[in-house]
Amino acid sequence: MIPDFQSIMLPLLKAFKEGEEITSKELREKMVIHFKISEKEQKEKIPSGKQYLYYNRVAWAISYLKMAELIFSPSRATYKLTEDGLKLLKDPPEKITIAFLKKFENFSKNRNPEKDHSIEEDNHISEKTPDELIEIGYKQIKNDLSMQLLNQIKDCSPYFLEKLVIDLLIKMGYGGSEIENGQITSKSADEGIDGIIKEDKLGLDKIYIQAKRWEPNVGRPEIQKFVGALHGKRAKKGIFITTSTFSKEAYEYAKNLDVAVILIDGKDLAYHMIENELGVSLKQTYKLYNIDTDYFIEE
16 A cells, blocks of 8 residues: 555655665655555556556655755755754654654745745634635645755756746746747856747747756845846847745846846746646646525426
């Protein structure tokens, strides 16, 4: 039987040794052995049919341990214990659950970057209507998926992020929604520009793109360099996208320019991907109904 992702978290953490780096593939293999997941179970898929169930649950376990900062990713698709993770393993609990992870200061912040406390478990949950509970659940799923998307992006190469950004803008309607209207610039001559996309199908204007797969904040100096690159192209519009966040100074600087520069941080990038169905697949559809009062009117 394939365990739920909360049951996977502690054995997965115990799979690490101090200073050891383990790939996501190796972690999946270790969990198959630990839980004795049969070959038949390994082929079982989630309802959408897009991914193996055990693969999906191990990925979520990794994602939640990263949110609690018990593990981190030093390089693509590779993980390592943090100091907190090492400390926890010296006196481990019987089980790691979401409730347990809430003891770690950064977990809630990483899980819900907007600090929407209505998403967290509520002692007065019984006071909420079913419609409110659906909204709360939807927000939680969206936030969790956003974090998982960002973790996935950070495991990929910088080149993949540049391609992803072009794909996203095409999905959003730029370039007349035609993929040939977007391009990644050559590394040997990018001059601070990672990609270019036509604003419309006819290509009456171009939008220049910078994409950074970073962990630290992007500050004002990086935006200034990007603006300099735009001026070099005599461009009027640019989009700077990062997997991390922007500093306050970066936002303030971008507001007062003679060119239009849009800043998209990691959270917004993930949300745009979900809204435009890029890198995600439909998991389930629920239909909600109201009473059709007109039907019950007797003539």
